[in-house]
Amino acid sequence: MKQIRKSITILGEEILPGRKKILNLDTARLHTYTKLEVPVVVERAKADGPGLLLLAGIHGNELNGVEIVRELLAKKYTKPDAGMVISIPTVNIFGFINQTREFPDGKDLNRAFPGSRKGSLASIFAHHLMNEILPHVDYCIDFHTGGARRFNSSQIRISRDNEELLGLAKIFNPRFIVYAAQREKSFREAATKTGKKVLLFEGGKSHDFNQRITMRGVTGTLRLMQHLGVRGFPEELDKNIFPPPVMVKNSTWIRARQGGLFRFFVKDGSKVEKGQVVGTVSDPYGKYEFKVKMPQCGYIIGLNHAPVVYKGDALLHLGVI
Template sequence: MRNKTIEVLGKAISEGKGLQINLDIAKLHTRTKIEVPVIIERAKESGPTILITGGIHGDEINGVEIVRQLVAKGYHKPQKGMVICIPVVNIFGFLNQTRQFPDGRDLNRVFPGSKRGSLASIFAYHLMKEIVPLADYCLDFHTGGADRFNAPQIRINEGDEESLELAKSFGTSFIMQSKRREKSYRDSAIKLGKKVLLFEGGKSLDIDKTITKVGITGALNLMHHLGIRDFSKELASKAKVSEPIIVASSKWIRANHSGMFRSNAILGRFYKKGDKIGSISDPFGFFEKDVKAPVKGYVFCINKAPIVNKGDAVIHMSVEK
């Protein structure tokens, strides 16, 4: 029997209705209530529910921008099922433009949380208890941390064929089959039986138009594929992505010297072992050392930091067998 009314955070959402509610389980030390807007649109016709999130890390602004545009352009209004959007999950970090929660913890390392743990853990607990169980599919938008700029990619649980097909429908050039990180949002949602796609693109504290465009188009592709809404008209003018590159293994290239780093690598390009992909020099003009590809593969992340220390990760490559 169809459920005519769904209750979210104590609010009833009837078929064909939309609602914005606030997840407000925490306060600042000034006793100021911090509210996390949860934007819900439900169709008259039954269908799957997708939860779309951004800003689990407060400084990953590009993910916030993607979800914001989905709402601003009305793409979150379904013809079947329900769409739940949380543009900024970690509103605390977003306010301060930092990755962490005010308690210094990384929200994406404390799931599924606990009722009486740290501030981040309490928040994770309520998200997993009140919101995630409603979803069938989760689409989570991230960027590279610090100065690491990621090529647009979807990360999925390795060995999950259904998620692989969903990732292909999204339409990024790269699909990363990565192991689940314990206590992450993705790991906890998968344990609840949800299908989770994690998008990575761009870097923190930055909004890149190309990354935003890929993220929005991918979300429309996915919702179209799931039958949530017909986006044929919106997608008609979009360029089709060729067969995606599936990355099962990857390697970080680390700086052999401290100094000024210049990358010659181009995101998405294939390099052979021994190809020059960057250089590191001192600031005085006495030495300059090449950074060479230690394996053959595709470059899908570049550290944009101009200054690096020995051992810093500078370029991330796939490992092609």
Template sequence: MLNKKNVLLGQTILPGKGMLLNLDIAKLHTGTKIEVPIIVQRGKNPGPVLLITGGIHGNEINGVEIIRKLISKKYNRPDYGTVICIPVVNIFGFLNQSRQFPDGRDLNRVFPGSPRGSLASRFAYHLMKEIAPKVDYCIDYHTGAESRFNAPQTRINKDDEQCMELAKVFGAPFVVLAKTREKSFREALAKMGKKVLLFEGGKSLDINNQITKMGISGALRVMDHLGMRNFKGELKLMEARSPHPVTIESSQWIRAKYSGMFHPSISLGSKVSKGDLLGNISDPFGNFERRVNALNDGHIICINQSPIVNQGDAIFHVAQD
């Protein structure tokens, strides 16, 4: 929760007011400041503090687009509590269309950071010191890496009943019970007792309209559920949430046995049975064409959309039933 004076980064946020802040913690070798814009909106009434983040990986653009629309449509303005939006956490990775921080490190693998560590580690430290203690809940938006297109899914820790409730409220078709990655933002927040929903959908360097709509409606449902603002009117005009999301406890990647041109023939989110045809791999000269079959029963939660794959590349992610 914000303190009694509602101070964030040294600035007082008054009831019913908003403020644009900058988290300024380091400079590049050119002297350029690393400033990360933070949009804060406080309701007129007390309530929970929700942090909404995107772009921890700088090339995961769809999360940035979701938060941009939440702000542009003024959905981030609560009646109760406070909403803190950080559309682009890794601002320099975003500028370079790169997953990594400027020092080459994955920002999502250095939390909680260190004041004397690498550039990414120092930034993580200040984020955890200045922002994280103020919040109660977090929605963190991600996409699949490279050409891997993820089906819309929320990821939570197993046996966390409150996060499971929030995941069902969010309404994505899949809920993945995934252990937190070591030194990830989600792990660091969870250790502080914060409730975190990690949303995965789409692929990097891409904006998908369906994924964007689902990310927006999910955030509105969570805010409505937490009593921060009544969005029932807006949600009636949006796509309905998945009434019975599929809960996933285990999954398996299918990897290419051959290098060649990749032709998936199954739709994302489809339920498949062991042995079902998922696609094929062919050489560019018409000499061979090899089937790719399902190795087990389950749902397709990610498809590699690269037209050319190498032997060993991950091509289908199958959630096991």
């Protein structure tokens, strides 16, 4: 395991053992000549150990990840006993301010990695994150939520055939562990190619907080920190408050066969049976009502909370165990 050096410099600032610093990742200016500054909280222990990066808000409207990292910072859970913890609660700071998914240049930051010095604004920022922050850590937790009114049960997404990541995901203990391919040009793909161990956390939906999802994220992060030797698990929290995760080897979206008003009869995370009616889609005038039936057994790992849907819209994300 890589050990943190006695002398370490991040973003031009020397970080001494046992110290905490709040830095600014300053990479570019907007058309208003406003600096694009992203706060980066760096906390080092006096003892050597692994480096852990807590990353949230790559999509500016995905707030539940921001809340998880905020909770960890506010309660000083990010102060390490060994190694170093780098926390970036709002990676896409301007998307966070404007409550939009995209970067200020209209690009999806999570499709801009590993970035380029001479690319788009999102690409430039991705390049600096990859080259100025990532080299100092060994492990990353990338916090996301569902988008477009879709609510995700707490889940860790990992690649198949990676036993180390599977072990770390089990330590984190989300509701579900989902095998999911890496998206091209995502932070997860780019960081993995450099040898970093990345857990992608999904939970909740955009523009929303959910206390259950927040607690899962906080508890899971602390369980992982304890496993890595970064810090002990806080005595005031219950380490085993949640049951073991369910493994999801395959998943599929159930889509609307007709547009209309969507109402669902199940909760996220529920186990469903083949043929079970889990919702209906109807017109506003009471002329028709289509039942949404499950094509096979599984678990609801994602659920569309939108009351109005179009034909072809994703209604439910069904995980097959």
